[in-house]
Amino acid sequence: MDQDHLRKLLDEVRSGAVEVDSAMERLRHMPFEDLGFAKVDHHRALRQGMPEVIFGQGKTPDEVVTIAETLLKRSQNVLITRAEPAAVALVQARIPEAEYFPRSRAIRVQRDRTMYGKGVIAIACAGTSDLPVAEEARITAEAMGNEVDAITDIGVAGIHRLMSNRERLMKARVIVVCAGMEGALPSVVGGLVSCPVIAVPTSVGYGASFHGLAALLGMLNSCSSNVTVVNIDNGFGAGYVASLINRL
Amino acid sequence: MDQDHLRKLLDEVRSGAVEVDSAMERLRHMPFEDLGFAKVDHHRALRQGMPEVIFGQGKTPDEVVTIAETLLKRSQNVLITRAEPAAVALVQARIPEAEYFPRSRAIRVQRDRTMYGKGVIAIACAGTSDLPVAEEARITAEAMGNEVDAITDIGVAGIHRLMSNRERLMKARVIVVCAGMEGALPSVVGGLVSCPVIAVPTSVGYGASFHGLAALLGMLNSCSSNVTVVNIDNGFGAGYVASLINRL
Amino acid sequence: MDQDHLRKLLDEVRSGAVEVDSAMERLRHMPFEDLGFAKVDHHRALRQGMPEVIFGQGKTPDEVVTIAETLLKRSQNVLITRAEPAAVALVQARIPEAEYFPRSRAIRVQRDRTMYGKGVIAIACAGTSDLPVAEEARITAEAMGNEVDAITDIGVAGIHRLMSNRERLMKARVIVVCAGMEGALPSVVGGLVSCPVIAVPTSVGYGASFHGLAALLGMLNSCSSNVTVVNIDNGFGAGYVASLINRL
Amino acid sequence: MDQDHLRKLLDEVRSGAVEVDSAMERLRHMPFEDLGFAKVDHHRALRQGMPEVIFGQGKTPDEVVTIAETLLKRSQNVLITRAEPAAVALVQARIPEAEYFPRSRAIRVQRDRTMYGKGVIAIACAGTSDLPVAEEARITAEAMGNEVDAITDIGVAGIHRLMSNRERLMKARVIVVCAGMEGALPSVVGGLVSCPVIAVPTSVGYGASFHGLAALLGMLNSCSSNVTVVNIDNGFGAGYVASLINRL
Amino acid sequence: MDQDHLRKLLDEVRSGAVEVDSAMERLRHMPFEDLGFAKVDHHRALRQGMPEVIFGQGKTPDEVVTIAETLLKRSQNVLITRAEPAAVALVQARIPEAEYFPRSRAIRVQRDRTMYGKGVIAIACAGTSDLPVAEEARITAEAMGNEVDAITDIGVAGIHRLMSNRERLMKARVIVVCAGMEGALPSVVGGLVSCPVIAVPTSVGYGASFHGLAALLGMLNSCSSNVTVVNIDNGFGAGYVASLINRL
């Protein structure tokens, strides 16, 4: 029952065409979610500049491009993560404005380039192998209208490189930190700054890294109180939450 | 917004005291769940004879007895699972009709003894150490109005005892099977009967049983297609689902 | 010792050709399972409409098609799950009536289309990636003579879509819920309905989903009492048990 | 080398008492961290209203009270988490203004009650057993100058109670969600709101909850993009990060 | 249907009092397991000297003593493993001939002291902390009529002590090896001898021994081909299988 149906019902109540009891009965069965303008209204402002997102993994090229074209009719910005090579080719053929990022296998259409974020989001990573995840976080944050400062290769084993970037870290309003292996970087960064730090464990490593488990556990046990964690390799999620925080 | 408020609003629409637009605005913000009589009505029949349940673990004796007394005002049957000794004493002092089952640490008040189940629920267990879990399942099923046939000590290592009880198992409409250690009993029972089997891994065992994990994994991998599984030691859940099935 | 041998023995006892002691001795060593008509008889009614099932994974195309042809001589309906591509080709070439479902890699021959189930089985899934598992459950339930209502893409992160389908869920006699990632859907569905819910964790996800472990653990710990669980990606098992319940 | 030494050195350079080369040599060996006023200055504003925190677990009563008294000389607010009973008694005897919260075993001295947060922090929990963790989050957020809206007992199995509290959730600037067992609540809440959600798995449950592991994995795999996660039972950390976000 | 019933039935067939068809019908439903003399006969010889065993853990003192007294009526030897202190006291009071072994918490009544084993069973352990498990294995093997050679404290870190006992190991017909921590002893012993080696991981250790898991995994991966493994701390099982082998 959408707004028009509701108005029609109330008009009929008013006119006496429908009895109150009968109206109650019909309202009682009305699928409440169709009423839900409140939510939509409430969100309208917030959602400005929010990209639509397609999780590419496990979808056929046709599915990906069809969903993308549909979304592009109603959204300014569309982001495709973890796109398979065949899907990339098809999207690039059909959507010329699509930008492809091979390292993170992400595709982005960004028509709305308004800056919605109020400060800078720093996105740091421990080693070059963590770059795909960091890039996914960066592309997400940019698609949501943020200025991003990407800081690469500041692993904890070379603490001086990390310290050299202290100023850049301290200027950020929120920081995303991607690290594999022992996943210690978020703790050290978290101790240097006062802002929220979103830690992304990556699957970089071998042996007892158990595909990112070591980094994940390390980050969950961080002794820095300003650290929260997302799933292994979830650069998108980290960029997304950082963007929400940066809009506050 | 409950029914009275809704009726009052519609009356005011009818009388013209409230404009349609204004009514729409108020409806838009109305918490839909207060409308939800359908669900309650729909459930009324089904819920006859359903006991209210209190999970006793981690609650103070005062909390347990207070909740129990409150529930007994509106429910015929009340079940308390995993009651701590102090809670047992207090409940027995304050609710004389409460029946206590020391093996499973369950307390039950059962005023409605109508048989809602259409057949027999068999509750089988592998060894005497599994009895606390089997008893919790039995008490639950009885509290929900079922005839229960409890079959004890039919572990797979003595397949003849199990085969001797084949008739009883084949008479059941649904079977609950509790087993610790390797948790093989549900597979064997499942192969003998055609009805649904609900498997309850128990934490009985030591060493590589890992507190019921071995039994849990065994049951999830059962080669009998009629087996589903609940949490380790969750006799209550198994008795509950068996009762739902037996009412069909 | 089959029936003919048994009858012959008893005839000889009657005629005096065999002594009672000697007959006892021979009966004592008789492989009891060859007697087991009781079980077969007992099951005959129940088994009407039950498909024969071939687990295709790890079998050669030749093995699959040979087993299928053998089963089709005695069974109306045959279901092949997890068929490898080469097996699919061979089965389609040799058994023209076979229907192939590429998403779930299932093959079905369904000659008996009697409705054995007494109500509707709802099969819900959280996201489009869970569709292969949900489809396997649906095909199984249909092969066993059930009306299925498939409800797609009602993940818990968009609770309104789930609520919109509340009516359909509440009409079902038993519900299968497939979900990967955090596996939360069965709990929410279980709280909305009164009927049994069979939860199927899927391996959809990445990182800390650990190939379905996260969803599995979530479902086993469901706070809804009407939920039981089957193995990861075991759509067949869920459809099978749901069918058993729906026949009651 | 602290500021006085640095000034003395520069004075000597100026006066010519020390050569530039010699000064360079001495600066080169100067422990840089003693210079680090920048960090302190930079943080001064941000740290207003930040409580000092003592992790009580594993410390003797004497250690706890000594640290607390020391901190109270330089900080307005002090928070002690996971205090052992003997420590509670000693702190209450020696620091009369200390407030004790038995459910979460937290002690708080709060002299500065300025509101530093810009909005409301909602702290929701799934069941009453999750209250100790939710309370720790609440006490932390209050100690850091935030208005908190505590919403209890809105588990996903009773989705209507959750939906009834939708308005309160949507008014929050950031939300902390505590849940044990299957840990599904953050996903559902995350789908209803647009703000950041900090998920706290709790160790509430038994069997396959594995002391909070099931809830932890569920939350890490949340299908709601606005969810980040902290350690099991880490109410303090969640309250801390929520406070940082609410100050932005 | 026991032998008497079967004979009666056959007599009636012979006399014509029961028709062959009717006899077949009755035989068809006869619980086969009641026929099963073959198995009993077959086993009679083998079972000579086999003790009855009571797993004491989780049983009340009354249950333990009652079962023990019952078993002693039909068995020469009875073994109680993992007896709780209260059960020990009660058994000793009621069964004077019971012998108690405090290290392994085992109780044994051994009236039949015939040597059924054909050779020596060596039972080796790595350190003194493994002695309780080794003792359980020894008591079991002795109760089953074997000569046991117990070799203590031959951990792999002191390979010379192990080598000094090579002769004793090589004289054994089957060897039980108990080891905690890294569980390496069975591999080294297995390489020195040609007979079967039964490895018992013990829960001795701390930290990453994970209550015996490290030893268990080590033993399962033994590079010595003559090693099989039982559950963690399962001295009884190892002594039992060693005895079976030693009777061959």
Added chain:
Amino acid sequence: MDQDHLRKLLDEVRSGAVEVDSAMERLRHMPFEDLGFAKVDHHRALRQGMPEVIFGQGKTPDEVVTIAETLLKRSQNVLITRAEPAAVALVQARIPEAEYFPRSRAIRVQRDRTMYGKGVIAIACAGTSDLPVAEEARITAEAMGNEVDAITDIGVAGIHRLMSNRERLMKARVIVVCAGMEGALPSVVGGLVSCPVIAVPTSVGYGASFHGLAALLGMLNSCSSNVTVVNIDNGFGAGYVASLINRL
């Protein structure tokens, strides 16, 4: 120092060419293992008919064939397990008498076909998917001079097929049982027989079988006391130990 050197030294002692002290010094540093004829002698009888074994996995075809040719100079029987396809081709080209078993990827040269085992080894498996592992066990046992009775497809879900084979199982002197999924078969077999049972978990299954872990844990927790366990898919090890036992 081999025998010739030792004899030479003793001759020199005798002749006085070497002083006793000097001889002692040289003996003290003599690598004892070169003396070790005792071990070889001791083993000579036992080792008759023992095949040499090459673990093919991870070796190049050249390495495999070279080792095989070397071993065939001193051994009658040679067994190659887990051979890669390229190694199979090369071995078949170079060693015409080699017999290849594609299901288990084993290659065997068996010139000595003496029966060293004293009874029958039964090798049972639960399903056809377990056949590769069962075949590896069979080939090993045959290569070591045993009569093998292979019993296929007697999974616990069809307990009647298992019971039909009871006689064959009871005739065996030692039994190898291979099973994947829930791994329950060894417990049931173990309960039917009195001889040692060697359980081999297989990696057959999916989802929560975790590549054989579920079966492994099930077997370690077997409630049948006569069961010991080897590594997942280790058919070779089971066949090897069964052969050792069967020679006793």
Added chain:
Amino acid sequence: MDQDHLRKLLDEVRSGAVEVDSAMERLRHMPFEDLGFAKVDHHRALRQGMPEVIFGQGKTPDEVVTIAETLLKRSQNVLITRAEPAAVALVQARIPEAEYFPRSRAIRVQRDRTMYGKGVIAIACAGTSDLPVAEEARITAEAMGNEVDAITDIGVAGIHRLMSNRERLMKARVIVVCAGMEGALPSVVGGLVSCPVIAVPTSVGYGASFHGLAALLGMLNSCSSNVTVVNIDNGFGAGYVASLINRL
């Protein structure tokens, strides 16, 4: 066969009382390990100042004190780790020179205070809760004749405290680093220095620290190449290896 027997045999060879063949036969069976003086000699120098160590956990007070008294007859220094309270009391009563360290529950008798180490061993820990483990490492290193520099409370979340201690760390010849929770400290320390770093994960933490597993995995995945790891809470092992290195 000890030296006297060997000399006697060689004398008899010399004198002709024993034939060479007969001597060879006797030597062939001689237990080689009794010859092994080389090892003892070789070790004599190295072992100077090495304490004898008793692992107190799981030993009775009597056992501990008896072993200690025995060892003190032949060793200068004796160390008892993880002593239970009752054992502490008894040792202190019977061995007055024993020094007790309550934090780490260690007891030490140190008569030989020679400095065998060539440099300083730094022992750093992340937080005060790690002190028991760090103390065990320190006591061990001291008992083995080393100068120890203990550096406390330099967790990675406060990188400035760590940097302030850089000089002390860089002066060490080998460093032991104890850390719980995320276990990141060894990586950071390892990046600052060039010497070997021995990392000790501690069980300090809660929730997803899983009793030290998170720290253990973190350390094994350290991106600093100079880090090796010992078992959780194994301060003794770290102190022991550090001492071996410091003697080189």
Added chain:
Amino acid sequence: MDQDHLRKLLDEVRSGAVEVDSAMERLRHMPFEDLGFAKVDHHRALRQGMPEVIFGQGKTPDEVVTIAETLLKRSQNVLITRAEPAAVALVQARIPEAEYFPRSRAIRVQRDRTMYGKGVIAIACAGTSDLPVAEEARITAEAMGNEVDAITDIGVAGIHRLMSNRERLMKARVIVVCAGMEGALPSVVGGLVSCPVIAVPTSVGYGASFHGLAALLGMLNSCSSNVTVVNIDNGFGAGYVASLINRL
């Protein structure tokens, strides 16, 4: 702020062009790490002969060769580990002096062949399958200027081969031991020698080896006190630490 800037500032202080307060302010913000010559100087001696290392896994051939060429301008020795085949080809084409080791997939340029180590590093491995890891350790140790004694195929199941190499092991100053499967070799070696032993678990094995986990846990629980552990398959790390120790 580099040295030139610092000198300029001090010159200006001296000349009076900059006030002391202003200089202090500027120093306060100066990035300390740019000052850090101390560290470089301090390390200069130690770093002689240390190779630069490139972790090849996950890097493109272009990246690998570019980094290698850059490093070769400032370093004598360069080591590339885990090189992909395409990277190997490109490096060999562009850097003729590069030496390739196919077994371990390592590439080495070694211009400085000075012996920096003071003794021999023994590198032992249990089986031929462990050779790739052992080779990586050997190449690393050689690149760092050490004499290496590689001892192959001394698994614990053939303890005599191990004992035969006792002399070589006892001559080493530090030992690296690589072993998969049960990982028992380091414990046995550790018990034979007095020097530090660095254990490398390898992923060699199958089934319950869980890709090296079994070996890793075994080594962490070693009963030999002189054993420390590195990550699974981390031959490089073991060779690196052994080299550091051998320089002492």
